[in-house]
Amino acid sequence: MEEESEKNPETDVAPALISVHPTHKFVSVAIGSDLRVFNLQESCVVTLTDVSGGHKDSIRAIRYSANGQLFVSAGDDKLVKIWATDSWRCIYSVVSEKRVSAVGISNDGMFVCFADKFGVVYVVDIEDHDVEDRVPVNKKAVPILSHYCSIITRLEFSLDGRFIITADRDFKIRVTVFPKNPVNGAHEIQSFCLGHTEFVSCLAFVGCQDYPRGLLVSGSGDSTVRLWDHTSGSLLDTYNCGAQAELLHSNGKEEEILHAVTDLCTTPDGSLVAVAIQSLPGVMLLRCNLSTRTLSFAKVISIAGETFIPTSIGAASSAPVLWMVMGASILHISDSVSLARVRAISGFTTSTSESFDHETSVLEDEEIPGGESLLQTLQGKLSVGKEAFSTAAEAVKTAMRNLLIKKQYSVERREFRKRGRNDMKIKK
């Protein structure tokens, strides 16, 4: 009985990921082991150079550095690849002991951190990277902190760079002081942000010039988005997306799981938070008020014509476009390339302007920056069949549930499994 769930291939389904260069120069999509990059500035495909042959298993995390010079990808093949975005060459390849579940880059671009499925966070010092080397350098990673045997779902640096924030499937968010020399470990815990009642799936920061320290927002399997003061660990506000998502498509079907929040993306002025929710076709926008420290509902942008449920969202700080991708690494439809669907929303800048309600709109394929050639690159092909959507949505949902939600066994089943235990025999 146990074995069947253990070997279930659906746990290995990885959602498609999207990441946008901070100055809107590149858009990257990862699906399965495939990494696709499109140059928005020159409107052309980017060819990646990696003599070691790229990723060999599903990519689970991708990210650009704050200055845009680096790009990191990592995943189930236990490799962390660090790319220089000027040449798109893999400059470092770091071997992890376990599968990698999250990556982060320190704000100064000197350290790459990654977390594995057993809750250990490692740091790699990349300060001295030599651009001239043709071959990717193998670097050794050093463990700096650990969530005790819990899958770390997201890793983020605070806006001021003082803290490294890690979220796990055991409902925890840990805020740790990121030392000057992290190679010796990050031992000083600043706070724990506790309040979620399911796995924490995503983290993001909201901040602006008047509030440079920023506040932390988190999304979770309990279908809430929460706002935190990460320095004290205190919960400032909770917004329950489940209620809103239910209103939108109450098809009468009782879902066994909540509408898990899968991804978050914030605007540079911190006034808007885009929320991707499992089973919500489209994206929800929340207003964030930094002075009253509250979250409130702004609107839902639904996507007409197709059931597009984003698996990952992203935006650049310099362009008002919210990028979204939907896809899954292994689909039962036998296609030579893994398919993903990319959409974009314009007007993702601020909630303060009066015309906000009219500004945001879903871009049609021909209006999207980069146009057809971008879609061709990032999606794998121009048009993606309808059946691919439902399969992808279902596969991602199952994978997420299997990975992050604790298995519940009935009392009878647990008692049955304990039947041979000596300490249980005395009852009879």
Added chain:
Amino acid sequence: METIHCDETISRRRCPRTVDHIHHRRKMLEHEANANSTHSKTTGLPRKRFYRARAHSNPLSDSHFPVPISPSQVDYSVHYPQLFPSPDKFDGSKRIEFADVGCGFGGLLISLSTMFPETLMIGMELRDKVTEYVKERVVALRSSNPGQYENVSVVRTNSMKYIPNYFEKEQLTKMFFLFPDPHFKEKNHRRRVINLHLLDEYAYVLREGGIIYTITDVEELGVWIKSCLEGHPLFEAVTKEELEADAVVKLLSSATEEGQKVARNGGQTFQAVYRRIAPCVSNCEKH
């Protein structure tokens, strides 16, 4: 977590047969008198043989017991009903200060309870039956000694995973790790309750000057614990003079069932007592 069965029935197997016989007869008599009662008629205390448990429990497995979402959700009225009669009365003025991690059958807590009658303390134990035993033991002690033992309680939890769910930052003044599971195999070292990364969490819940007490009868583990504490920037060893002046140190080897057994067999013990210090390194960096 106890390392060896502290079960009376098991240790008695080693006794000569005659003694065993006498024990057996006495037990029979006792049994008749008590007729299925899990508590001794004479002392009112729970009897261990009704709380037999396995010696080990896997700290890595998923937990299926309730865990408070955050320290503010810990219901003090359940643990200390005399001091906090209703859940709403709790104002946070008095909080738990001592934690005995892997408290086992609770010997240390019982001794500490009378030594520090004004301090709230809690035992944390992963094995449900052992936790049940300690719960009953505290209830029995409270009823036979009115006014005493009101400051001690126990909770079933996996302290390696959920310490931050029970205690705020800098809440504790003392933490105890007595005779933890040694986990000899190298692949199981990460199950040890003291390791470099978990010390971060213990340092988080301990206030500056707070003390972590550890003792083991396994030399290999003693060396491991010492090296972890020694290598951690937020802990420093307590000096010999201070150790001698500290009454709690004497309890480490004498108060617990496990400690008494080691003493009975003339075994060696290895202590490590460290103090939580201010994070000097990062402060220096900032200035």
